[in-house]
Amino acid sequence: MKSSNLNAIFSFYNCHMSRLLILLSLLLPLTAQAALDIEIVGGAAQQIPIAIVPFTQSSNPADNPTVIISADLRRSGLFRLLETGGVSPLPKEVADVKYPDWAALQAQALVIGKVEPTAGGRLKVSFRLLDVLKQGQLAALEYDITPSQLRQTSHKIADIIYQKLTGEAGVFSTRITYVIKQGNRQSLMIADADGYNPQPVLAGTEPIISPAWSPDGTKLAYVSFEKKKPVIYVQSLTSGQRVVLANYKGNNSAPAWSPDGKKLAIVLSLSGNTQIYTINADGTGLQPLTHGLTIDTEPQWSPDGKWIYFTSDRGGSPQIYRMSPAGGNVQRVTFEGSYNVSPRLSPDNKLIAFVRRGDNGKFQIATQEVASGQVQVLSDTARDESPSFAPNGRLIIYATHINNKGVLSVVSADGKVKQRFSEVGDVREPAWSPATN
Amino acid sequence: MNKKFAISIIMTMFLAACASKPIEEPKAPATDNSPPATVPTPAAPATDSSNSSSTMAADASTAPKGELSPLKDPNNILSSRSVYFDYDKDEVKSEYRALVEAHAKYLVAHPNAKLVLQGNADDRGSREYNLALGQRRSVAVRKVMNVLGASDTQIETISYGKEKPRCSEQTDDCRAKNRRVDIVYDGE
């Protein structure tokens, strides 16, 4: 009976507590052991704050990897480079690093390094990447190089830092190709991804368009008008030798390598109409892929080899389609707007970069998700052309015009980071090299 | 950033100058035809060019000594070499039919004569798509010539797309000048 009394009393207690319980239930249930549940939706940070201690005192990038590494990381858009002047003395060895100094600067990562001369005029470059928050080491490497390799080594270090902190492969050691027009001359150039060290591949007075890297990065296919008509050449970057891949009657253009490098898709007007063909890399075995009276051009293999995307006006206006690599099973891909051309696939096959003419008449770079069809316009300029993905899929290089002059621009594939990095001459037709191994 | 561009400019200029490694395009392709006739001789009687070409070798632009080829004669419609098109169109407009007809008839009369129809497009849009548009236009002109009896063995159709603009201003006038087919005879 006593227990029933207690129960009764508890009942009263509960009945009156019900009002309070409603209020109390607004509070998070608490005991000394239970955890407070917190939801954090979204994220405002855009960049990883990193401090790079100068490897040497020189401000000349030829001597100081820090200049090149900082520029690479900054250009990626994912890093905020912090001033290191507030910390004194600047550490050279791990033992000298006082993490609280760097945490006070809001740094999350720290790079220290050295360049030391060694025998025979060589250099030893060493660096460490440190986690300021966890106070530990993320990477440490050293390189034995000649002074002429310092720039290349700096890019490698930037790649490692990038990869450790973002989980993605860095593209600082890759190259780009582009065509530059100066007066009545046009030259096909290859340069480092940061625009440095440009080397000419072809130079002359006739136009050059549509350069395409072979998947192994050792060859360039391109279209030259030196024979007073468009002809496709393939040139070895190691030997400098070139061959004519296709010089059929009419136009030969838009070369695109298959992912295994054994074939190219090309565009001929041999039949009278502009149509897509495939051809072996040695110039044999020409096969038509498309037929008809309409324009079919700009073929691009998807990196997984399953599709060839192309531009066609078979529907009445230029749109992007795709077909099987043998030529059948044609599907339309773009449906928004009246002009969608120049398809390029991201390395993961998920995104198409292309050029669209908007309602305002502007030609702009856009992306479309393969799976969902969702379109995002990436640029705010008006005469965009020739998009090309970086091999890590994060960046897109393209050509545009500023003050009626051709410039190259880089934008992140999600549209968030933009950078114009070339104002040298009249530049067009960029293509990003494959990953360097 | 700007400093780097400056360095890049300088380096590029230096490199462009020393074309030791790169392949240099052949200079304007040398033709094996005799040099074109140049100075007109006003007093010389106009020789019927069709006679001369029947006895001469391939070169259609070569006139009998002292005579101006009708292809170069400013008073002759054959010296007009460009057909212009409307935006996004490849129809040969009626105002150019006479021109196209004249050239077609020339080909018929000179079976050894050959020409190239070079299609062009204005600067809007991708280079490869414009190459294809230019091609459509040159094909359109060829078809008109075919109808008038000119043989395809004498006609090549190619396209320059937007790579050979006559002007580069961002105006409709300029663009109209670039939407064209140029008629170029072998040897020119």
Added chain:
Amino acid sequence: MIRARENPIAIQAGVLALLMHGLFLFVLIFSFSWKHVERPAAAEVELWDSLPAPAVTPPPPAPEVKPEPPPPEVKPQPEIKPEPKPEPPPEPKAEIQVKPKPVVVKKPPKEEPKKPDPAIKKQEEEKKHKEELDKLKKAMLQDVPDQDTPPAPAVDTKAQAAKSAADAKRAEEILAASSGVINEYTAKIVAKIKSKVNRQLCGDGKPELVYSIALMPGGRLNGPPHLVKSSGLPACDEAVERAILAAQPLPLPPQTELFDQFRNLNLNFRPNEEQ
């Protein structure tokens, strides 16, 4: 013999004892308002680790009276005793003790605000839990006769009803104030960590991840964050962990008695969603 004689008496005495107990119990049970409440399967009780902030400004005491529970044996009519208004509900001033309950002497209300100040140790907390629970029960018991005592005059019932309503309202206000502080600092913690989350490293999908962390009173972490649920993207997990570490010290309320609310946090992240 005696035994034989005692037996019947013993029985009667026993019955009388039982009857008296029964009467007592009868009075106890039925002199209170008795709403037939469906008893929940388990009593759900919110335990408070600590007292609410003293920042709560108590409203001026109204001259209301609160009846005390009847002395178990004799008074069916509850006596009305003034009870100070500004006390938080878990700690009503219980001046009358109900017999089956443990006795707790309540300090005067003026000492209440001082209570949260000293550092709270675990034993004190548990003791407090018990005390608070008891006080709550007493408050209930005190409330009960307010409304339902049949013989109570109508005026008294009204006054008593009004009083318990006011008590409850006071309780609401105090709860709201402390929950307001907790919400405020929760929001500050969210804002600070969120400002460091770099979702560019979290891909294009809708990843979700959970870290549990333990805090020290200064707002710094006690040990590394523990990944309870991964997003599936190591770079995303690491970016979020960096955000947590970089957000130290996390903002905590100045009222140290509220620290325990924040001692252990489960952080649920959806970095690619918009809020």
